[in-house]
Amino acid sequence: MTVPSRVAGWFAPLVPDARIAVLRTVVYLFVLVDIHLLVADPIPLSRQPDLYRPLLLERLFLLPPPSPAITTTLYAVLVVGSLVAAANRLPRLAGLVLAAAFTWWTAIGMSYGKVDHDHLAFVVALWLLPTVGVVRDRWRSSDASRQAGWVLKSVQIAVISTYFLSALTKIRSGDWSLASWPNSFILTWAIVRRPHGLGQFLLPFPGLLRTMQWFAFLAELTSLVVLWLRGRALLLAALFWLGFHVFTAAILYIHFAPTLVCWLAFAPLERLPGWWDRRRLVVGWRRRRAVRRGQGAGGGATGHRVPVPGDQPVDARRD
Numbered sequence: 001m002t003v004p005s006r007v008a009g010w011f012a013p014l015v016p017d018a019r020i021a022v023l024r025t026v027v028y029l030f031v032l033v034d035i036h037l038l039v040a041d042p043i044p045l046s047r048q049p050d051l052y053r054p055l056l057l058e059r060l061f062l063l064p065p066p067s068p069a070i071t072t073t074l075y076a077v078l079v080v081g082s083l084v085a086a087a088n089r090l091p092r093l094a095g096l097v098l099a100a101a102f103t104w105w106t107a108i109g110m111s112y113g114k115v116d117h118d119h120l121a122f123v124v125a126l127w128l129l130p131t132v133g134v135v136r137d138r139w140r141s142s143d144a145s146r147q148a149g150w151v152l153k154s155v156q157i158a159v160i161s162t163y164f165l166s167a168l169t170k171i172r173s174g175d176w177s178l179a180s181w182p183n184s185f186i187l188t189w190a191i192v193r194r195p196h197g198l199g200q201f202l203l204p205f206p207g208l209l210r211t212m213q214w215f216a217f218l219a220e221l222t223s224l225v226v227l228w229l230r231g232r233a234l235l236l237a238a239l240f241w242l243g244f245h246v247f248t249a250a251i252l253y254i255h256f257a258p259t260l261v262c263w264l265a266f267a268p269l270e271r272l273p274g275w276w277d278r279r280r281l282v283v284g285w286r287r288r289r290a291v292r293r294g295q296g297a298g299g300g301a302t303g304h305r306v307p308v309p310g311d312q313p314v315d316a317r318r319d
Helices: 003-011 015-039 056-060 068-086 091-109 117-132 144-171 186-193 197-201 206-221 223-228 231-250 257-266 271-298
Strands: none
Touching: 003 068, 015 068, 015 117, 015 144, 015 257, 015 271, 056 091, 056 117, 068 091, 091 117, 091 271, 117 144, 117 257, 144 206, 144 223, 186 197, 186 206, 186 231, 197 231, 206 223, 206 231, 223 231, 231 257
């Protein structure tokens, strides 16, 4: 196999289309969670035009300033579009409309302050998932394609880029010094700024906090390795980052829920429908077996007469 074919095979592996169908359902349903719990304030923020500072994306596409009418319309489009797209109906049209609406919605929510990088992979997934088009038999499709593989690989790269680019930002903020950020007191400052969770119990241990900073920085800097892991090693890497985010949420109440959803791009999601079908078969078989046992115990399956309340013994009726 030539080098170009290997590179092409890495960027666009042959992947079951069912994996895309399952990932679509999860991602599109999470849109509803996101607009209600995470980026939930574009509508009230649109009533504060003096605080609006458009992002580069909004300036490039000449998007109008948000207003209650615009944000309410976007909300309605997101709710309807996510439900249609989650059912794998009109995958291209519904998916692209949803991607555009969610990108604008998120840009509005982040034009009044801090820009969160936990939505990077999620937005990439929304724009790329519609390119696969119609998946025959949806979640139970037996087809495979390189288009599906390219989409999943791109989402995987976006997930890992969330960590790697974060490490580069830390290096840049420290005048391109590798030791500047991990040797600082940034974690101590963050805990003091957010005095809740388990972080407040770590404040008396500045050395431990600095060690945690080095650990997090090196993990982000070497995160690119995950893209070449397979099997059990990939599972361990996914569990590591899941634990990393759980620990961060416990200390600082900072979550990366959209990124964690996109970690599903690494998982064999096409096995879920088969697992669910087998589970239903097992549950149905156990219920039928329990019914047969109940009938046998009551006499219905053996041909014996079932006692009726009020019956008297045969000997008592002879008199």
